[in-house]
Amino acid sequence: MSAQILDGKATAAAIKSDLTVRVAALKEQGITPGLGTVLVGDDAASQKYVAGKHRDCAQVGIASIQRHLPATATQEEIEAVVRELNEDPTCTGYIVQLPLPKGIDENRILELMDPAKDADGLHPTNLGRLVLNEPAPLPCTPNGVITLLRAHGVEINGAEVVVVGRGVTIGRPMPLILTRRSENATVTQCHTGTRDLSAHLRNADIIVAAAGVPHLIKPEDVKPGAAVLDVGVSRNGEGKILGDVDPGVAEVAGWISPNPGGVGPMTRAQLLVNVVEAAERAAAAL
Numbered sequence: 001m002s003a004q005i006l007d008g009k010a011t012a013a014a015i016k017s018d019l020t021v022r023v024a025a026l027k028e029q030g031i032t033p034g035l036g037t038v039l040v041g042d043d044a045a046s047q048k049y050v051a052g053k054h055r056d057c058a059q060v061g062i063a064s065i066q067r068h069l070p071a072t073a074t075q076e077e078i079e080a081v082v083r084e085l086n087e088d089p090t091c092t093g094y095i096v097q098l099p100l101p102k103g104i105d106e107n108r109i110l111e112l113m114d115p116a117k118d119a120d121g122l123h124p125t126n127l128g129r130l131v132l133n134e135p136a137p138l139p140c141t142p143n144g145v146i147t148l149l150r151a152h153g154v155e156i157n158g159a160e161v162v163v164v165g166r167g168v169t170i171g172r173p174m175p176l177i178l179t180r181r182s183e184n185a186t187v188t189q190c191h192t193g194t195r196d197l198s199a200h201l202r203n204a205d206i207i208v209a210a211a212g213v214p215h216l217i218k219p220e221d222v223k224p225g226a227a228v229l230d231v232g233v234s235r236n237g238e239g240k241i242l243g244d245v246d247p248g249v250a251e252v253a254g255w256i257s258p259n260p261g262g263v264g265p266m267t268r269a270q271l272l273v274n275v276v277e278a279a280e281r282a283a284a285a286l
């Protein structure tokens with residue numbers, strides 16, 4: 001293996017250590033940040049992610065508010081929990097864990113959230129603010145990708161970036177962040193309708209693979225020295241994670257994010273950043 005590792009675990013640990021100090025300072029001003037989570041159903045991966053988010057909260061001193069509804073919960077029942085968290089003063093920010101069970105109108109749930117409490121940056125108002133270049137909480141995984149690259153000194157300015165995928169949590173917001181003046185990358189967005197994915201990938205300085213197709217990105221698709229971020233999560237029969245990136249890519253790439261241990265821990269760390277930043281804004285307004 002020749003690629004250097006984009007170490008999400010270590011980078012996330014450094015972020016959490018900084019946040020611990022900031023949370024303590026907020027508490028001295030009488031503000032305790034509280035993260036709420038809404039989990040619907042019994043998907044094992046979602047349960048694991050949510051448990052991880054609350055473990056992180058405990059580590060940095062953020063209070064936890066957990067709402068777990070059965071897979072049979074109706075649209076109205078989920079909306080009632082969202083309304084309750086909108087009103088709960090101890091909940092300074094919250095997320096609705098995605099995906100929601102089939103039959104639930106996910107967009108309607110996101111739209112119902114108080115945008116000021118949207119810790120995921122996925123409320124239409126906050127995504128709109130991102131489009132308009134206004135301050136907003138940023139979606140956690142794309143922001144985690146940027147922070148991970150910066151922490152390892154990978155040049156984003158002027159880079160040719162290919163984003164593979166167009167889902168709401170990563171693929172849609174990722175190019176919006178990468179093309180801000182502060183990042184200044186040139187982005188090509190690829191998806192299942194892309195005719196020659198390999199031709200685009202071979203031109204990329206940075207690849208963000210978020211397609212959810214196991215080992216989609218092969219060594220021959222990657223320009224030598226490129227940075228490759230593996231954001232895809234599929235699972236084999238034993239529940240082991242299969243990323244979007246073929247293991248052989250590590251022989252060609254200059255940088256690679258492991259999966260697990262790369263972008264996943266960064267997603268969780270950026271969520272905490274959003275919660276603390278919202279609480280700091282509230283403290284400044286006092």
Ligand SMILES: Nc1nc2c(c(=O)[nH]1)N[C@@H](CN(C=O)c1ccc(C(=O)N[C@@H](CCC(=O)O)C(=O)O)cc1)CN2
Pocket residue numbers: 045048049052095096097098099120140141169241259260261262263264265267268
């Ligand atoms: N409301 C949201 N839903 C979902 C999001 C999101 O950002 N907001 N993203 C993903 C899931 N996700 C966060 O919720 C998430 C994914 C992965 C990890 C993580 O730490 N992964 C570990 C491996 C864990 C394992 O073994 O399964 C790693 O990569 O090292 C955290 C959060 C979809 N839904």
